[in-house]
Amino acid sequence: MSVSPGPAVANDVPRVNRRSLLVGALGALGVGAVGALGVAKAGAANAAVTGVARPTIASCGTWGAQPATGTVSMTGPPQKILVHHTASANTTDYSQAAAYALARNIQQWHFARGWIDSGQQFTVSRGGYTMEGRHRSIEGLGSGSSTVFPLGAHCTGQNSTSIGIENEGTYTTALPTSAQWTALVDLCAYLCQAYALGPEDIYGHRDFLDTECPGNALYARLPQLRSDVAARLGTSNPPPAPTRSWPTLQQGSSGFRVSTAQYLLRHSGRSLTVDGSFGPGTKTAVVSFQQAKGLGADGVIGRATWEAPLAATCSQGQASDAVRGVQTCLNSKGYAVTVDGVFGSGTASAVKSFQTAHSLDADAVVGPNTWAKLLA
Ligand SMILES: [Zn+2]
Structure with a gap:
């Protein structure tokens, strides 16, 4: 699993908050509901966005989870979604049975680490099945406009502010299956809608910890994921993905x-x-x-x-x-x-x-x- 606890890392993101900018700008325009942008302020009574239907998410009970060994507490609101890969085999068994077995295995791996339950909130199998990870993750979604989610264990320093999605497979060079990609886009879009997040709030695990997760190939596809999620949300002009500029160094460089x-x-x-x-x-x-x-x-x-x-x-x-x-x-x-x-x-x-x-x-x-x- 790629969810090992690492060094304590706090937020390392620009301090300017997209949501406060967006809400501030809309407030200045006298705009109450922001459905046209596909982003609703969570808890707003007149939240107009109902465009993305909740995907089918197999609950812990459905896939046969064991009870958590401790109290699963709720926290929130989330500020971001973190994409992981499980670093397990790229299986070609795309069945529901295989998906549920994966979810049970992950929970056992995480029990073995001393955790009280699966570390991540959601899991997407290579067959395109979406499953609840940590107990209460479906409950956290409420009726689709929510500010709370169960405190998980998938990225040290980010657990109280981020929702983790484990994608079955190893994506250092290979890419997710098309069924898995579609399920991931659907889930991210729904989470964005439910929690008033934007596509630019989707990150890879490595953005916050010294880890290869979610693999070079999947990490390189995150701009596409943000773009696909923006399209599902109906955002006509998706906000730019987080970008960093880096120097290029090669033989002959100095300094x-x-x-x-x-x-x-x-x-x-x-x-x-x-x-x-x-x-x-x-x-x-x-x-x-x-x-x-x-x-x-x-x-x-x-x-x-x-x-x-x-x-x-x-x-x-x-x-x-x-x-x-x-x-x-x-x-x-x-x-x-x-x-x-x-x-x-x-x-x-x-x-x-x-x-x-x-x-x-x-x-x-x-x-x-x-x-x-x-x-x-
Ligand atoms: Zn990870």
Whole structure:
């Protein structure tokens, strides 16, 4: 499963909130119901959006779940949907029986981790069956306009603000089946409608943790997922997907970005000299990293490689070469920190200050959004 607990990671997303902007703008226009945009404020009495029918979701009782071993509490409202892959076999048994067996297996795997129930709220099988994961997930949907969902366990740091969907399969190079894709689009669209989220609130697990999940191939399809969900919601102009710009580094490049990449390559287990000069040794290390991640091994560091992720998430308390990379970037931006690889209070305070200056949540966690700004 790709839902292992990792380092504690808090929000690493731009602080500007889409919903408050949207609601504010509509309020200024005197627009009450926002059905035309396919986005309704949850709980609004006159919420006009009823366009996406609830997909068939097999309940825990239907697929034969065991009772949760602890109290499943409700939380909310969710701010985002996180897409996962199960990292299990790409089965060609597309039957309902296989789907239900998968759901039972996931629950057992998660019990074995000491969790009280399945970690994710929903599961989509390769045959296109959608199932409740954690108990009370269907209950959380209420009548289709809701603010609560059961607190799950699928992404450390994001569980109280995100709904997790496990997609059966391993999508490092393969893609979901068409039945699975359709079911995923339907489920995401319905969740967006029920919880007043937008297509741009759909993310991959790796956007928040140092993990390969949901696989390079499925992750690369998330812009398509947002677009397909927007179409199902009837949003004529889907909002832009979250984008980050990353520098391209290749043989001949030099400077603090290359030093940082070299530290990050060392962090990934490659041995090379950190000299700020992208020579043949660095290229060899990049190719090795790309091969290990199932990427095209061209030795050029671009978005896919940064997000594979070469740019590993860092937070206070860690000591690593990745932290040296963070400190190298901070120095290049004028923050005087010692490049000692120890993420202590001085580095944390410099990161917070940098995040504030770049409209990021000042949580001192260096995730993908902060990395991209540090490397800009
Ligand atoms: Zn995951």
